[in-house]
Amino acid sequence: MVEFAVTIIGSGSAVPMYGRHPSAQVVQHGESFFLIDCGEGTQLLLRDAGIKPFRIQVILISHLHGDHVFGLPGLLSTYSHLGRSEPLVIYGPKGIQDFLNSIMQHSELKIRYPLEIVELETTGVKKIFETTDLEVSTFPLKHRIKCQGYLFREKKERVRFNKQTLTDLNLSPDQIKSALQGEDIFLKGELISHEDIFLPPLAPLSYAYCSDTAYSPSLSTWLKSVTVLYHEATFLNDLEDLARETGHSTAREAAQIASDAGAGCLMLGHYSSRYKTLDDLLAEAKTTFSNTILSVEGKQFKLRELKEVS
Amino acid sequence: MVEFAVTIIGSGSAVPMYGRHPSAQVVQHGESFFLIDCGEGTQLLLRDAGIKPFRIQVILISHLHGDHVFGLPGLLSTYSHLGRSEPLVIYGPKGIQDFLNSIMQHSELKIRYPLEIVELETTGVKKIFETTDLEVSTFPLKHRIKCQGYLFREKKERVRFNKQTLTDLNLSPDQIKSALQGEDIFLKGELISHEDIFLPPLAPLSYAYCSDTAYSPSLSTWLKSVTVLYHEATFLNDLEDLARETGHSTAREAAQIASDAGAGCLMLGHYSSRYKTLDDLLAEAKTTFSNTILSVEGKQFKLRELKEVS
Numbered sequence: 001m002v003e004f005a006v007t008i009i010g011s012g013s014a015v016p017m018y019g020r021h022p023s024a025q026v027v028q029h030g031e032s033f034f035l036i037d038c039g040e041g042t043q044l045l046l047r048d049a050g051i052k053p054f055r056i057q058v059i060l061i062s063h064l065h066g067d068h069v070f071g072l073p074g075l076l077s078t079y080s081h082l083g084r085s086e087p088l089v090i091y092g093p094k095g096i097q098d099f100l101n102s103i104m105q106h107s108e109l110k111i112r113y114p115l116e117i118v119e120l121e122t123t124g125v126k127k128i129f130e131t132t133d134l135e136v137s138t139f140p141l142k143h144r145i146k147c148q149g150y151l152f153r154e155k156k157e158r159v160r161f162n163k164q165t166l167t168d169l170n171l172s173p174d175q176i177k178s179a180l181q182g183e184d185i186f187l188k189g190e191l192i193s194h195e196d197i198f199l200p201p202l203a204p205l206s207y208a209y210c211s212d213t214a215y216s217p218s219l220s221t222w223l224k225s226v227t228v229l230y231h232e233a234t235f236l237n238d239l240e241d242l243a244r245e246t247g248h249s250t251a252r253e254a255a256q257i258a259s260d261a262g263a264g265c266l267m268l269g270h271y272s273s274r275y276k277t278l279d280d281l282l283a284e285a286k287t288t289f290s291n292t293i294l295s296v297e298g299k300q301f302k303l304r305e306l307k308e309v310s
Numbered sequence: 311m312v313e314f315a316v317t318i319i320g321s322g323s324a325v326p327m328y329g330r331h332p333s334a335q336v337v338q339h340g341e342s343f344f345l346i347d348c349g350e351g352t353q354l355l356l357r358d359a360g361i362k363p364f365r366i367q368v369i370l371i372s373h374l375h376g377d378h379v380f381g382l383p384g385l386l387s388t389y390s391h392l393g394r395s396e397p398l399v400i401y402g403p404k405g406i407q408d409f410l411n412s413i414m415q416h417s418e419l420k421i422r423y424p425l426e427i428v429e430l431e432t433t434g435v436k437k438i439f440e441t442t443d444l445e446v447s448t449f450p451l452k453h454r455i456k457c458q459g460y461l462f463r464e465k466k467e468r469v470r471f472n473k474q475t476l477t478d479l480n481l482s483p484d485q486i487k488s489a490l491q492g493e494d495i496f497l498k499g500e501l502i503s504h505e506d507i508f509l510p511p512l513a514p515l516s517y518a519y520c521s522d523t524a525y526s527p528s529l530s531t532w533l534k535s536v537t538v539l540y541h542e543a544t545f546l547n548d549l550e551d552l553a554r555e556t557g558h559s560t561a562r563e564a565a566q567i568a569s570d571a572g573a574g575c576l577m578l579g580h581y582s583s584r585y586k587t588l589d590d591l592l593a594e595a596k597t598t599f600s601n602t603i604l605s606v607e608g609k610q611f612k613l614r615e616l617k618e619v620s
Binding site (some may be wrong): 014064066069070078081082099273 | 387583
């Protein structure tokens, strides 16, 4: 089965504290690896999390604040030094090309592999690329500077065989292939129903990344029924004013978006360094949206499992 | 006694491997803390090494290659977020102001403490600042881009009391103060000789940082009799040609500089990621200069002790 999972590299905000690192996470869908944001230290933390940096084919940057992007030059440089030859595409807000050009020029960073940088600017949800099974879109977040969220949606239901029937009927690989293509299967002259061969399919999964953003009700429309919503929760609700001033959200606001969107699961992140422990953030969100979890450094979350937590 | 020590934060080169990090080290002289170079991750690694980032008053950058400078924006940002108010001075090669300006502009990095950036360009050794007890100079290295080395020299011999005599004679604090000021001390009408009160003074210590650089014989003239020479040794001698091409040194060349300078101790660093272990680099240097040691992440080296190793 194609694995759809997210591994948290950094769950912190501007200041790395209490073992929390600046924003970065890896979305894996089958053989596709996408890095979202790239705070300082990401290249090392990827290895710590068991992800080979070379597996990443696409990097999606939300915005150019340092805690989301200061690890990018180092990662791009390491790719060159270690002889990467596979193409890399970076998506990010307008300005990312200039940001990288300036660093490359001053630091003599030479890119020795095909690198494409795509600048995004959208008013609503816009598809940016797709793989065979997955569609990746972007949408604007409400932050102090241009900031993009990202949405990963599986295109199709996931087919499931009824393993017991397959064993009992002893179907050949060719017959299974035919069944997958929707053809009728006959065994000893008898038609085998597709219901016998297949279990009900699993619904497509989806994952949305919203960091950094102030409370933005449009998100719940754009991310309707998302399986797992990663939404920043920089502050507790008693700092609602500070959240508004700085373009961030409280845990309660994150939960409100998850609730309005009908998300399957809410994952919090981008915690302010003022919070040594995160229990209060979790508790606050849970009062509005019960299936809330905390993002944690180095942990891999399988989307299918998160959906079923409650 | 004023402590004069260096703590290694990163001993590696372009690619962080085998637990080695990009270049950074802290020179401590009494209450003065100087950070030399600031590779990615330095702000976190400082804490791991037991050095509070706020203690650093001056940052000295050798050059703008990423493995010496990609941790600087994050450290400057963290200082702002954590409310630093003490002034910070950064010395570095021409271009460092532009490099930082561009990053600050793109990432909205706001510096909320007095920050002075001084661009250096020298043809020989030039004093850049001093404290009560220490003089700090810069000199050019021979690299692919503008690159500065740094030299820290204690200004004075270090006075040592003869503790036994002080106890036997039972001198008052005022008498000790007078002795320190060179005045004659009388005890029961009898002149006490300074030789009785003081042991022979300790010679001033010095430390030089040379990374990154190709073999550059001028260094041995500029750094004559330096107590501890940190000199890059990116490659073994069988890669001499690659060292020359890339503006780096071999372990043998580093040892030749130490030998010609009459250094007390040679510390190697900036190891290529092709070397999993460093024994061969150490052995190669030792054939030319026996008092050679390896820089190691997180380790503090006291200069006085290194001088006495042989």
